[in-house]
Amino acid sequence: MHCAKCFFYESAVGDDTCNRCGRAYLPEANVYLGLLLLVTGGMAFTLRHLLTGETDLWVRPALDLGGWATWPVSMVDRPAYGLVIGGWLAVLAAAPILVGILYGKRGGWLLVIATAVLGPSLGLAAATAVGVWIAAGQHTRLESKMSSVLLGLVPPAIYWFVAAARSEVEALPPAIHGLVYVPPIAAVAVAAAISIPVVAIGWADRWHVRWPGAMLTVLAAGPVLALLAFVGMDEVRYGLLVRPRPAPQSWLAGGPADTVEGLQAFLARYPASPRAAEIRARLAMRLEQKERTASAEATAARAQDVWQDLVQRHPDSPWAVDARLHLGDAAARQSLFDQAEQFFSAALARTIPAESSPPEPSASLTRPWDLFEIGPALKAKEEADHLKTLRRDLLLRLGLLLENCPAGDDKHSLALYFAALDLKGTNRYRERLLAAGDAARDGPLADNVAYDLAMFEANNVKRIKQLQQVVERWPGTDGAMLANLAAASALMDRAVTESGAMREAQQHLLQVQADLGRRIARRPDDPYAAALADEVEKELVYVQAQLRAPQERP
Numbered sequence: 001m002h003c004a005k006c007f008f009y010e011s012a013v014g015d016d017t018c019n020r021c022g023r024a025y026l027p028e029a030n031v032y033l034g035l036l037l038l039v040t041g042g043m044a045f046t047l048r049h050l051l052t053g054e055t056d057l058w059v060r061p062a063l064d065l066g067g068w069a070t071w072p073v074s075m076v077d078r079p080a081y082g083l084v085i086g087g088w089l090a091v092l093a094a095a096p097i098l099v100g101i102l103y104g105k106r107g108g109w110l111l112v113i114a115t116a117v118l119g120p121s122l123g124l125a126a127a128t129a130v131g132v133w134i135a136a137g138q139h140t141r142l143e144s145k146m147s148s149v150l151l152g153l154v155p156p157a158i159y160w161f162v163a164a165a166r167s168e169v170e171a172l173p174p175a176i177h178g179l180v181y182v183p184p185i186a187a188v189a190v191a192a193a194i195s196i197p198v199v200a201i202g203w204a205d206r207w208h209v210r211w212p213g214a215m216l217t218v219l220a221a222g223p224v225l226a227l228l229a230f231v232g233m234d235e236v237r238y239g240l241l242v243r244p245r246p247a248p249q250s251w252l253a254g255g256p257a258d259t260v261e262g263l264q265a266f267l268a269r270y271p272a273s274p275r276a277a278e279i280r281a282r283l284a285m286r287l288e289q290k291e292r293t294a295s296a297e298a299t300a301a302r303a304q305d306v307w308q309d310l311v312q313r314h315p316d317s318p319w320a321v322d323a324r325l326h327l328g329d330a331a332a333r334q335s336l337f338d339q340a341e342q343f344f345s346a347a348l349a350r351t352i353p354a355e356s357s358p359p360e361p362s363a364s365l366t367r368p369w370d371l372f373e374i375g376p377a378l379k380a381k382e383e384a385d386h387l388k389t390l391r392r393d394l395l396l397r398l399g400l401l402l403e404n405c406p407a408g409d410d411k412h413s414l415a416l417y418f419a420a421l422d423l424k425g426t427n428r429y430r431e432r433l434l435a436a437g438d439a440a441r442d443g444p445l446a447d448n449v450a451y452d453l454a455m456f457e458a459n460n461v462k463r464i465k466q467l468q469q470v471v472e473r474w475p476g477t478d479g480a481m482l483a484n485l486a487a488a489s490a491l492m493d494r495a496v497t498e499s500g501a502m503r504e505a506q507q508h509l510l511q512v513q514a515d516l517g518r519r520i521a522r523r524p525d526d527p528y529a530a531a532l533a534d535e536v537e538k539e540l541v542y543v544q545a546q547l548r549a550p551q552e553r554p
Contacts, residue, residue: 032209032210032213032214032217033099033103033107033110033209033213035213035217036095036099036111036213036216036217036220037110037111037114039095039217039220039221040091040092040095040096040111040114040115040220041111041114041115041117041118042118043088043091043092043220043223043224044092044114044115044118044119044120045118045119046224047088047092047119047120048060048118048119048120050072050227050236051071051072051120052120053072053240057117057118060120060121060122071239072236072239072240073231073235073236073239074239075179075180075182076176076179076374076375076378077235077375077379078230078231078235078375079179079182079375080226080230080231081230081231081235082179082182082183082186083182083183083186083226083230084223084226084227084230084231085183085186085223086182086183086184086185086186086187086189086190087186087187087190087222087223087226088223088227089124089156089160089183089184089187090186090187090188090189090190090191090194090223091190091191091194091219091220091222091223092115092119092124092128093124093127093128093131093153093156093187093191094149094153094190094191094194094195095111095216095220096108096109096111096112096115096128096129096131096132097128097131097132097135097136097149097152097153097195098149098194098195098198098199098212098216099111099216100132100135100136100152101135101136101145101148101149101199101202102202102207102209102212102213103209104136105132105133105136105137108132108135108136109129109132112125112128112129112132113125115128121163123159123163124156124159124160124163127155127156127158127159128155128156130155131152131153131154131155131156132152134148134151134152134154134155135148135149135151135152136148136152145199145202145203146195146196146199149195149199150192150195153188153191153192153195156187156191157184157187157188157191160183160184160187160188161181161184163184164180164181164183164184167180176374194216194219197215197219198212198215198216198219199212201215234266234269234270234273234275235275237266237269237270238266238273238275238279241262241263241266241279242278242279242282259286260283260286260287263279263282263283263286264283266279267279267280267283276313276314277310277313277314277317277319277320278319280306280309280310280313280314280319281310281319281322281323283306284303284304284306284307284310284323284326285303287300287302287303287306288300288303288326300330303326304326304327304330307323307326307327307330308323308327310323311323311324311327318383318386318387320350321347321350321351321387321390322390324343324344324346324347325343325344325347325390325393325394325397327343328340328341328342328343328344328347328397329397331343332397332401337401340397340401341398341401341525344394344397344398344401345398345525347390347394348391348394348395348398348531349530350387351387351388351390351391351394352384352387352388352391446474446479447470447473447474447477447478447479447480448478448479448482449479450466450469450470450473450474450479450483451467451470451479451480451482451483451486453466454466454467454469454470454483454486455486463486463490464487464490464491467483467484467486467487467490468483468487470483471483471484471487471508471511475515476515476518480512480515481512481515481516481532484508484509484511484512484515485508485509485512485532485535485536485539487505487508488505488506488508488509488512488539488543489505489539491504491505491508492505492539492542492543495546502543502546502547503547505543506540506543506544506547509536509539509540509543510540512532512536513533513536513537513540516529516532516533516536517533520533
C-alpha cells in the first residue's frame with residue numbers, strides 16, 4: 001500500500017488504514033478516481049480528435065512529436081490557441097502525477113494507460129509514466145509532496161520542449177518559428193498552477209481525496225472551456241477542413257478535405273464565422289471544378305449563385321474581388337461583354353496597386369510579445385499580395401475586352417497589358433523594342449516603346465532627359481503620361497541634393513493630371529485612367545506637402 005499522507009509503503013498492510021499514520025481509505029475515494037479517469041480520458045481523446053479530425057481509436061496524428069504545435073489552428077491567426085493547447089498538455093501530465101500522490105503509483109499509472117490508449121501521443125504518456133514513478137515512487141519521492149510533484153513534471157516538460165523543437169513549422173513564417181514554444185511554456189506554467197492548490201487542499205484536508213479530487217476534476221475541464229471561449233470550434237473545423245494536414249497513422253487512410261459537402265456543412269453549422277467568405281469562395285471554386293469534369297449546367301449555375309451570394313453577404317471582403325472576377329468570366333462566356341466589363345471594373349476598383357503593398361511585418365519584430373500581435377499584419381500582407389495578383393488578372397481581362405469590342409481602342413488595350421505585366425525588360429527585350437521603334441517610328445505604339453526604352457536607363461539625369469523627350473514628342477499619350485509620372489518620381493529622389501527638383505516634379509505631375517482629366521472626360525468608365533489618376537493624386541499630395549514644409553517651419 002502507498003500512503004498519500006506519509007508515503008509509507010508496506011505490502012503486508014491492508015488497503016483500509018495506513019500502519020504508520022492511520023490515514024483511512026474510504027470507499028468513496030474510488031468514485032473520485034473514476035471521475036478523474038473519465039475526465040482525463042475524455043480530454044485525451046478530444047485532443048486526438050482535434051488533431052486528426054477522426055473519431056477512430058486507431059487514428060493518431062502523423063507526428064507524435066509536436067503535431068499539436070501547428071495543427072489544426074494557426075497560432076499566427078489565433079495566438080490564444082498556443083496557450084489553450086499548453087493548458088491541455090499540462091492537464092494530461094499533471095492529472096496522473098497528482099493522482100499518483102493521492103492514490104499511489106497504481107492510480108497514476110491507471111490514468112497514464114487511459115491517456116496512452118485514448119490520447120494523441122504515446123511519447124507524452126511514457127514521459128508522464130516516468131513522472132508518476134518519480135513523484136509517487138517509494139525510492140524517488142521527496143519529503144515534500146509539492147517538490148515531488150514538481151520533480152515528476154520534469155519528464156513531461158522535457159518531452160514538450162523536445163516536441164516543439166522537432167515540430168513541423170513550415171506553416172509559420174520563418175521570423176515567428178518561436179511560436180511553437182508557446183504551448184510548452186504555457187504547459188509548464190499551467191501544470192505548476194494546477195498542482196499548487198490541489199496539494200494545498202490535500203494537506204489541509206489531511207489527504208482525504210474528496211476535495212483535492214473534486215478540484216482536480218474541475219481544473220481538468222478548464223482547457224476544454226478555454227478552447228470554446230478563446231479559439232472557437234469554428235476555427236478548429238476550418239483548420240480541419242481547408243488546411244493540408246499530415247496523413248494520419250492508421251490502417252484507414254484519408255480524412256476530411258474541402259469537398260463540396262464539407263464546405264456546405266461548415267456554412268450550415270457556422271453561418272456567422274469570420275471564415276464564411278473564404279469558405280463560400282472555396283465552395284464556388286469546387287463547384288466550378290466539378291462543372292469542368294462533369295459538364296453539368298446545373299453545377300455551373302450553383303457556382304454562380306454562390307459567387308453572387310458572396311458579393312451580397314461580404315461586399316468588402318477580398319474574396320468578393322474573386323467573386324466579381326469569376327462572375328465577369330461567366331458573363332463573358334455568355335457573350336454578355338458589357339456586364340462582364342462592369343464586373344471587372346468593379347473588382348479592379350477594390351484591388352491594390354503594386355506600389356501600395358504593405359511592408360513585410362516580420363521585419364519589425366523587436367520584442368517577444370510581438371509574436372502575438374503580428375497575425376493581423378501578416379493577414380493584411382497576404383490579402384494585399386492576393387489583391388495585387390487579382391489586379392493583374394483583371395487588367396488583362398479588361399484589355400482583352402477593349403481589344404476585341406467593336407469600338408475598341410487598341411492603343412489603350414495594349415497599355416492595359418503593359419500595366420498588367422509590369423514589363424521591365426531585359427537586354428534582349430530592349431533590342432526588340434529598339435527594332436520595333438525603328439520599324440514604326442510614328443506608329444500607334446511608338447510612345448509606349450519610347451517610354452520603355454527610357455526606363456532602361458539608370459535612375460539618373462539621362463533617364464529624366466529621355467522621359468522628357470517622350471513627353472515633348474508624344475504629348476497626351478499613354479507613354480507621355482507614364483513618362484511624366486516616372487520623371488516626377490526620379491526628380492523626387494534627387495530632391496535631397498537638388499533644390500529645384502521637387503518643384504520640377506510638381507510640374508510633371510500637374511501635366512499628367514491634366515492629361516488624365518481630359519481622357520476621363522472623354523471616357524468616364526476608363527479603369528486604367530482612373531487607377532493612374534489615383535496614383536498621380538497621391539504623389540502630388542506628397543510633393544505639395546514637401547514644398548510647403550519649409551514655409552511652415554518657425
